[in-house]
Amino acid sequence: MNFDLTKLDRLGGVVEKLKxxxxxxxxxxxxxxxxxxxxxxxxxSEAKLITMTQQKYHQAFSL
Amino acid sequence: xxxxxxxxxxxxxxxxxxxSYQTDTSLSYIKQKKQITYLDNYLSKVSQHKKVFIxxxxxxxxxxxxxxxxxxxxxFHSYKKTCSRIHxxxxxxxDIDYKEEFRKALNGEASIINPQCYxxxxxxxxxxxxxxxxxxxxxxxxxxxxxxxxLLSEEYLISLFGINLSIDTIAFQEQDxxxxxxxxxxxxxxxxxxxxxxxxxxxxSSQITMSAYPExxxxxxxxxxxxxxxxxxCRSLRAHDFVSEYFEFSDANxxxxxxxxxxxFAYCSSxxxxxxxxxxxxxxxxxxxxxxxxxxxxxxxxxxVPNSQLIAHGLDKIYVHDDRYGPFVSVKFDNNNLFxxxxxxxxxxxxxxxxxxxxxxxxxxxxxxxxxRIPYSRIKTTCIDLLAYISEYLIYYCDKKDAELIQAxxxxxxxxxxxxxxxxxxxxxIDNKSKYVTRFWPKYxxxxxxxxxxxxxxxxxxxxxxxDHGDVFLGIIPFNDKYASFIEDIIKDYSHDHFKNKxxxxxxxxxxxxxxxxIIKYYREKESYLNSLSDLFGYLKIPITIKPLExxxxxxxxxxxxxxxQRNDDQKFQLKKExxxxxxxxxxxxxxxxxxxxxxxxLLRQGHPTLTDGMPARIGGELVYSATKEKWEVNxxxxxxxxxxxxxxxxxxxxxxxIYKFTVYFPEEKFCLLEDKTL
Numbered sequence: 001m002n003f004d005l006t007k008l009d010r011l012g013g014v015v016e017k018l019k020x021x022x023x024x025x026x027x028x029x030x031x032x033x034x035x036x037x038x039x040x041x042x043x044x045s046e047a048k049l050i051t052m053t054q055q056k057y058h059q060a061f062s063l
Numbered sequence: 064x065x066x067x068x069x070x071x072x073x074x075x076x077x078x079x080x081x082x083s084y085q086t087d088t089s090l091s092y093i094k095q096k097k098q099i100t101y102l103d104n105y106l107s108k109v110s111q112h113k114k115v116f117i118x119x120x121x122x123x124x125x126x127x128x129x130x131x132x133x134x135x136x137x138x139f140h141s142y143k144k145t146c147s148r149i150h151x152x153x154x155x156x157x158d159i160d161y162k163e164e165f166r167k168a169l170n171g172e173a174s175i176i177n178p179q180c181y182x183x184x185x186x187x188x189x190x191x192x193x194x195x196x197x198x199x200x201x202x203x204x205x206x207x208x209x210x211x212x213x214l215l216s217e218e219y220l221i222s223l224f225g226i227n228l229s230i231d232t233i234a235f236q237e238q239d240x241x242x243x244x245x246x247x248x249x250x251x252x253x254x255x256x257x258x259x260x261x262x263x264x265x266x267x268s269s270q271i272t273m274s275a276y277p278e279x280x281x282x283x284x285x286x287x288x289x290x291x292x293x294x295x296x297c298r299s300l301r302a303h304d305f306v307s308e309y310f311e312f313s314d315a316n317x318x319x320x321x322x323x324x325x326x327x328f329a330y331c332s333s334x335x336x337x338x339x340x341x342x343x344x345x346x347x348x349x350x351x352x353x354x355x356x357x358x359x360x361x362x363x364x365x366x367x368v369p370n371s372q373l374i375a376h377g378l379d380k381i382y383v384h385d386d387r388y389g390p391f392v393s394v395k396f397d398n399n400n401l402f403x404x405x406x407x408x409x410x411x412x413x414x415x416x417x418x419x420x421x422x423x424x425x426x427x428x429x430x431x432x433x434x435x436r437i438p439y440s441r442i443k444t445t446c447i448d449l450l451a452y453i454s455e456y457l458i459y460y461c462d463k464k465d466a467e468l469i470q471a472x473x474x475x476x477x478x479x480x481x482x483x484x485x486x487x488x489x490x491x492x493i494d495n496k497s498k499y500v501t502r503f504w505p506k507y508x509x510x511x512x513x514x515x516x517x518x519x520x521x522x523x524x525x526x527x528x529x530x531d532h533g534d535v536f537l538g539i540i541p542f543n544d545k546y547a548s549f550i551e552d553i554i555k556d557y558s559h560d561h562f563k564n565k566x567x568x569x570x571x572x573x574x575x576x577x578x579x580x581x582i583i584k585y586y587r588e589k590e591s592y593l594n595s596l597s598d599l600f601g602y603l604k605i606p607i608t609i610k611p612l613e614x615x616x617x618x619x620x621x622x623x624x625x626x627x628x629q630r631n632d633d634q635k636f637q638l639k640k641e642x643x644x645x646x647x648x649x650x651x652x653x654x655x656x657x658x659x660x661x662x663x664x665x666l667l668r669q670g671h672p673t674l675t676d677g678m679p680a681r682i683g684g685e686l687v688y689s690a691t692k693e694k695w696e697v698n699x700x701x702x703x704x705x706x707x708x709x710x711x712x713x714x715x716x717x718x719x720x721x722i723y724k725f726t727v728y729f730p731e732e733k734f735c736l737l738e739d740k741t742l
Contacts, residue, residue: 001369003516007468011549014457014465018556021460028459029564035455039448043576047440050310050322052293056426057309061246061340062290063355063387 067121068224070165073114073151075103075411081118085147085187086194094412098195098237101389102185103411109182109201110153115161117176117223122148124186126251127196129267130242134286135190143189146196150223151182168226181228184221188239195237198390202232204361209332210374210475214361214382214391215256233336233360235390236268243268245356245386246291247275249338250299252358252384256336257305259432266303274302296338296356296428305430308438312424313342315399321376323424324396325476327359328375329439330429333478336360339383340426341401346419354425357383360391367473367517372447374475374514394422434528435478435507437535442509442525444577445536446474449554452579456557469550472513472520478527479510484540493544504537505529512542513550521547525578534581558586599719600652600681601712606672606703613669613677622661622673626653627728638695638729640688650697650720651675651683651704658724660686671701680704682716686725687737697721698737 071077079093093099106114124146135142152175154161159175168176183200199219204212216231233256238248250271254260266274272288275295283289291299297307310326312319330337337359343352361382368376378396385392385403394401401422454466485500509525519542529535539554541547561583597603613620625636638648638660645665651674653659659674663685671683683701688694697720699705699713708716717736725734 001471001516003471003518005515005518005543005546008515008520008546008549010465011468011546011553014461015549015552015556017461018553026564028456029560032452035452039451040576043444046318046322047576049319050312050427052309052311052426056311056313057294058292059354060290060292060295061249061354061356061426062244063343063353 068117068119070115070117070162072154072161073106073116075099078116078149081149082187082194085120085189086191088191088194091414092192095415097387097405097417098389100408100411100417101392101405102198102200104406104408105200105203105389105391106151106182109203112153112155113157114182115152115154115165117150117152117165119148119150119223121145122186124148124188124196126265126267127186127188130239130269133267133269133273134242146189147187148184149187150184150221150228151200152176152180153182155180169224176223176226178228181221181230183230183232190239193237193239193241195235198235198237199230199232200235200390201230202361202391205231209477210364212361212363213332215331215334215336217255217258233384233390235384235386237386239268241287242272244288244290246296246338247272247288248386249356249358249384250275250291250296252360253336253338253430254303256358256360256384257430258334259305260303264303271299275299290354291356293340293426293428300428300430303430304433306433308429308431310427312427315424317399320396320399320424321371323427324378325373325375325443326427326429326439327362327381328364328373328378329443329476330431330478331359331362331381332475335429335431335478338428338430339381339424340428341422342425344421344423346402346404346421348418349421352420355385355387355422357385357392357394357422359383363393372450372470372473373443374473400424432507434505437509437525437527437529437531439476439509441535441576441578442476442511443474445525445579445582446476446511446513446523448577448579449582453553453557456560457553468515469553472515475512475514475519477510479508481506481508484508484510484524488540491542493541499538499540502538508537515546518543521550523582534584535578536581536585538585554582555586558583562587596652596656596681599716599723600656601705601708601716603654603679603681604704604707605679606675606677607706608703609672609677610668610670612667613673619677620669620673621676622663622669623659623675624661626657626659627724628655628657638686638688638732640690648686649674649683649701650686651680651701652716652720652724653680654678656681658720658728671703682708682713682720684717692735694733694735695725696737697725697734698739 079090082093083090127146131144164174165176168174186197188194188196202214202216204214207213215233219230221228236248236251238244247268251268254265272285275291275298276282276285293309300307312323338356339359340356343355359381362378363380364377365379380393380395382391383394384390394403403422404419405417450469454469457466481504488496488499505526505528507527509527510522512519512522521539521541523539524537525535526537539551646662648660649663649671650660651671653675661674663670683704684699687696689696697717699717705713721734
């Protein structure tokens with residue numbers, strides 16, 4: 001990917017666009033919960049992945 | 064060996080012969096010892112020059128003495144109480160008479176036996192076979208480059224017969240197989256590497272092992288020690304005032320290795336060592352040799368990994384203190400395992416070769432200062448979730464290309480200290496540094512730096528000491544003012560919209576494994592009345608002085624004629640264009656944003672504090688009618704309330720006072736900022 005810093009100038013325009021958007025348009029937020037749920041599901045398995053088991057907890061390092 | 068010292072040109076044979084004599088170990092055993100090959104290789108990497116070594120026959124090593132009194136002294140066979148110590152110096156000019164140089168050094172004259180040529184030292188225990196008591200050798204990446212090659216180091220001060228030397232490294236030791244097995248040794252290196260551990264309280268191997276056992280135990284005997292388990296390592300950490308966190312990485316797959324890299328980077332790049340448990344396998348025969356503990360003391364990071372939002376995933380090597388090899392051993396990530404190999408060195412031994420080994424990650428143990436309470440995982444989740452939400456938001460309201468710019472940001476998440484972060488901010492080329500460095504922050508912070516390519520754009524700061532369900536987020540600090548403010552404005556807009564659309568708090572809070580809600584709340588609170596008053600009219604401050612004339616009967620005189628906060632507060636009050644001679648209007652904006660106006664007389668000399676009862680205010684000045692301009696000229700001439708601001712800030716705050724206060728309360732009057740160089 002080309003990381004030309006000036007590409008970020010575009011974000012200045014984004015700020016302006018957001019200011020002009022209709023504040024009464026709430027359709028985006030109706031989908032927000034589904035998005036949060038999706039993020040939660042994505043990392044639920046991650047936490048379990050590295051939880052230590054009792055057996056491992058008591059195994060000695062002895063080499 | 065009757066002399067207290069000796070000096071030799073370094074050669075592996077005479078080095079090994081000296082150790083053989085001191086430890087009653089056969090020369091062949093020493094030459095075939097893996098650690099000796101590693102140390103010889105290491106010395107040739109640290110300096111290409113020829114070397115000399117100077118030995119001290121008797122050296123008192125605090126930790127050996129502790130171990131001696133715990134165990135060796137009670138043996139039937141008599142072991143020596145003192146160790147010996149070998150120092151290494153590089154010979155930049157190999158023809159120089161090094162013996163003469165040492166003689167000069169011992170007579171206080173300039174010599175090559177100096178700190179610049181010092182490569183470190185090895186303390187030798189007077190026991191057979193397991194004699195490497197303390198190895199302090201110059202590390203091969205002295206520059207700490209967090210995003211490239213990073214090795215932990217502490218400064219060790221050494222006195223060699225009064226010659227002051229120092230070295231930046233982390234001490235290494237070999238297990239003696241009596242008082243310590245690999246786990247004790249890895250804890251010993253861990254304590255040496257941990258910045259919160261005071262040198263005076265560094266424990267010896269026997270103390271570490273004993274601290275790992277419960278007082279009333281059903282465990283095996285402590286000594287000879289046959290290893291420590293995770294729970295015992297954690298007990299020892301707790302006994303030395305650390306709190307532990309541990310994770311299991313056995314049967315590693317891509318996801319687990321990615322997580323392992325994240326944890327190593329997050330903590331090690333913050334200057335903290337970690338203990339890694341591995342299962343050791345012969346790389347050719349795949350025979351499992353057993354479980355082994357090593358100390359992570361550094362890492363190597365290659366350039367960014369595509370399709371990853373975390374810089375940590377670029378970790379390609381870790382550097383470990385491994386008592387089976389030596390200090391700062393390079394261990395490479397390879398196909399979900401760690402790969403370790405020892406370069407052949409026929410100069411040491413042409414009889415033995417060491418097989419390459421695979422270290423399968425098994426366990427990761429961290430010992431943290433107890434006030435670091437917020438775990439890494441939550442900060443990572445917050446950063447990644449926030450960008451995911453913002454991206455979706457931009458896709459919906461703007462353009463996919465805009466979202467792609469946000470998605471391209473990569474996080475460098477690490478622990479930081481308040482003082483170190485602020486010192487770093489002062490070095491940056493950004494505006495308003497004082498605004499950030501004067502903020503009241505806790506000592507330990509989670510610091511998530513967002514990079515675009517290799518350029519840092521901004522960082523998000525989190526309170527690492529907060530309670531688990533606190534808001535935790537403390538703000539955004541720019542590296543690049545322009546782009547950081549664009550992104551902060553987008554986050555503000557998202558936060559504002561979040562509230563405006565009445566998204567319930569529990570919607571986010573019920574997924575309380577991230578602090579995105581804390582960020583949204585932070586930006587919402589930023590829009591609170593008092594915060595916006597500070598932005599408009601300056602911060603609150605007590606008057607610099609209160610003059611004796613302003614106090615009567617131990618009370619501050621009140622000369623405030625009017626306090627206005629709404630247009631209809633007092634319609635009867637009118638500004639008089641002509642006052643008595645020697646009188647003028649003075650004004651301040653107080654804590655709650657009230658415009659307070661009174662009259663100061665040259666005779667009484669009672670000024671701005673008399674408008675506020677001496678309480679804090681934001682900005683103050685004078686109000687003078689100009690007949691020629693037919694306008695009221697407003698200035699910031701209040702030595703007590705306005706003098707701390709820069710000229711630019713003074714002008715901005717007075718202009719805001721004109722727009723939001725004077726013009727609103729006195730719509731029939733005209734106001735302007737005094738045009739004066741003294742502003």
